[in-house]
Amino acid sequence: MGNEKQVVIVGAGPGGLSAGIHLRKSGRDVLIIEKSHFPKKKFCGGLLTRPAMVELEYLGMETTDAELFRPIRSLIIHHKETSATIETSEPFFITDRERFDAALYQIYVQLGGRIIEDSRVRAVANDHCLLLVDGREIEFDILIGADGANSRVRKYLNPQEKSRSGFCLGKASMPDIPINPPDGLHINLNPLYRGYGWCFKVDGRCYSFGVGVENQGEKVRGAYEILCNTYGVPVQNSIGALLPFNHAAKIVAQRHIFLVGDAAGLVDPFLGEGIYQALHSGRLAAQTVIDGGSNKEYICALGDLRAIYRAGSTLQSILRYSSVRNMFYSLAIKHHGFLRFVCEEAVLKKSYHYMQVPQLYYKYRSKRSG
Numbered sequence: 001m002g003n004e005k006q007v008v009i010v011g012a013g014p015g016g017l018s019a020g021i022h023l024r025k026s027g028r029d030v031l032i033i034e035k036s037h038f039p040k041k042k043f044c045g046g047l048l049t050r051p052a053m054v055e056l057e058y059l060g061m062e063t064t065d066a067e068l069f070r071p072i073r074s075l076i077i078h079h080k081e082t083s084a085t086i087e088t089s090e091p092f093f094i095t096d097r098e099r100f101d102a103a104l105y106q107i108y109v110q111l112g113g114r115i116i117e118d119s120r121v122r123a124v125a126n127d128h129c130l131l132l133v134d135g136r137e138i139e140f141d142i143l144i145g146a147d148g149a150n151s152r153v154r155k156y157l158n159p160q161e162k163s164r165s166g167f168c169l170g171k172a173s174m175p176d177i178p179i180n181p182p183d184g185l186h187i188n189l190n191p192l193y194r195g196y197g198w199c200f201k202v203d204g205r206c207y208s209f210g211v212g213v214e215n216q217g218e219k220v221r222g223a224y225e226i227l228c229n230t231y232g233v234p235v236q237n238s239i240g241a242l243l244p245f246n247h248a249a250k251i252v253a254q255r256h257i258f259l260v261g262d263a264a265g266l267v268d269p270f271l272g273e274g275i276y277q278a279l280h281s282g283r284l285a286a287q288t289v290i291d292g293g294s295n296k297e298y299i300c301a302l303g304d305l306r307a308i309y310r311a312g313s314t315l316q317s318i319l320r321y322s323s324v325r326n327m328f329y330s331l332a333i334k335h336h337g338f339l340r341f342v343c344e345e346a347v348l349k350k351s352y353h354y355m356q357v358p359q360l361y362y363k364y365r366s367k368r369s370g
Contacts, residue, residue: 007289008033008130008140010121010153013042014275015261016146017104018282021059024111026290032113033130033138035120035147039102043172043239045198045208046100047185048093048275051350055279060107068103069093070202074184075343079329085184086340088348092185094200094207096173121147124156127255143257144285146278149242151263157251166195166245166272169224169238170210177206178232189329190226194320195272197227209233212272214245243267243274246313252302253295258285266305269312270354271347277305311353338364 007023009016012034023030034040048056053063063069071091077084109115122133130138145153155161181199188197195213199206209231211223220240228235248265252258260266261278268274281302288298319325332339341364345351352360 005029005141006031006139007142007144008138009144009146010130010151011035011146011148011261011263012038012105012108012115012117013101013146013148013261013278014104015263015278015282016144017101017108018055018059018279019144019146019260019286020108020113020282021104021111022283022286023289024108024113026286028289030113031138031140032108032115033119033121033132034115034117037117038105039098041239042097042101043168043170043208043210043241044097044275045168045200045210045212045272046095046097046172046275047200047273048095049273049348049350050090052276052279053093055276055283058283059104059279061103068099069095070207072183072185072200072202074182076181076184076186077189077333077339078186079189079333080326082330082333084333084336084339086336086343088340088344090344090348092348094185094202096207121152124153124257127257141256142289144282144289145257145259145263146261146282148262149244151259153257154249154259154263154265157254157257157259158249161250166212166243167215167220167240168210168212168243168272169220169240170208170227171233171238172208174206174209174233176204177201177209179230181231188227188230189325190223194316194325195223197223197230199227199231210238212243215242243272245269245272246316248306248309248313253298255295258288258295258298260285264302266302266309268308269316271312273347276350277308281305308350308353311355315354337368341367 007030009020009032012032020030020032056063073088073091075086120133122131125131145151183201186199197211199209213223244262244265246269252264260281266277284301
């Protein structure tokens with residue numbers, strides 16, 4: 001693929017901007033089409049793991065910016081009437097998604113990237129043309145779909161696919177909450193819903209508060225009301241966002257069209273983490289284009305992300321029944337030291353995935369005995 005080819009990216013979230021920045025650094029002509037306008041609102045937990053921070057360094061973002069990235073080591077897991085507080089050796093980071101996306105956007109435009117804002121894609125007409133809702137036609141040689149859980153590009157590559165999604169519901173950037181929990185990453189494993197609730201509070205400020213659960217109508221609202229009652233938060237004025245819950249795209253690349261992030265369904269089915277997957281898959285898609293690689297090479301490059309997805313999907317299946325979930329969560333909280341080890345290795349660092357917990361257990365025992 002030569003430099004003269006037009007690359008169009010649909011969606012200016014972390015995945016689309018990651019791809020766009022890497023492509024611009026290589027000198028490619030890039031156009032991003034974004035349905036919203038910057039700075040744009042986005043409801044998200046805003047939790048960043050170590051691999052996500054590494055991806056941001058690749059993009060040229062200043063990860064030592066303490067105002068944008070708040071380090072935190074306290075993870076408080078609640079289940080029924082019990083809880084466990086874990087202090088990790090390395091920090092997680094919390095970010096405000098509105099400011100975070102705006103910072104990525106600034107890097108992209110400073111590199112000369114082009115963008116059409118406030119323009120929604122109606123459909124992918126064919127392998128070389130997009131149709132916008134305002135009637136415009138956008139031609140492309142290479143297309144990257146980074147347009148989220150309701151991706152039009154994904155529907156073009158997977159026309160027979162049935163929709164299956166999860167839902168996040170909550171609030172973002174609250175100055176305080178009535179019951180006022182201590183700072184930390186609070187995870188609430190309520191037995192009445194599949195998924196979890198969270199309250200991320202750093203330096204006295206609640207960065208986000210909500211639930212991420214399987215999208216089953218009133219059950220989503222019910223789970224959110226339970227969380228609100230737990231913390232004494234008014235139920236009104238919540239916002240929500242769809243997630244590709246346990247629903248990876250069957251076709252993630254075909255010919256010169258690639259899916260990244262939520263559009264590819266790469267969100268961790270167990271934790272709902274998606275920012276790292278978006279940033280990483282955006283870089284992989286860009287690198288495939290830069291190298292003149294094939295869609296098969298891109299699919300192969302996604303191997304680690306797909307392994308995280310498969311492990312999370314398997315764990316979700318195991319925890320499908322409430323009795324199994326309750327037993328699993330109760331055991332995890334009781335074995336505090338091992339839980340901390342798993343959180344660090346499988347969640348924070350991603351050195352292992354969930355189905356490698358037996359290996360982690362032997363490593364944990366060896367570390368303790370050594």
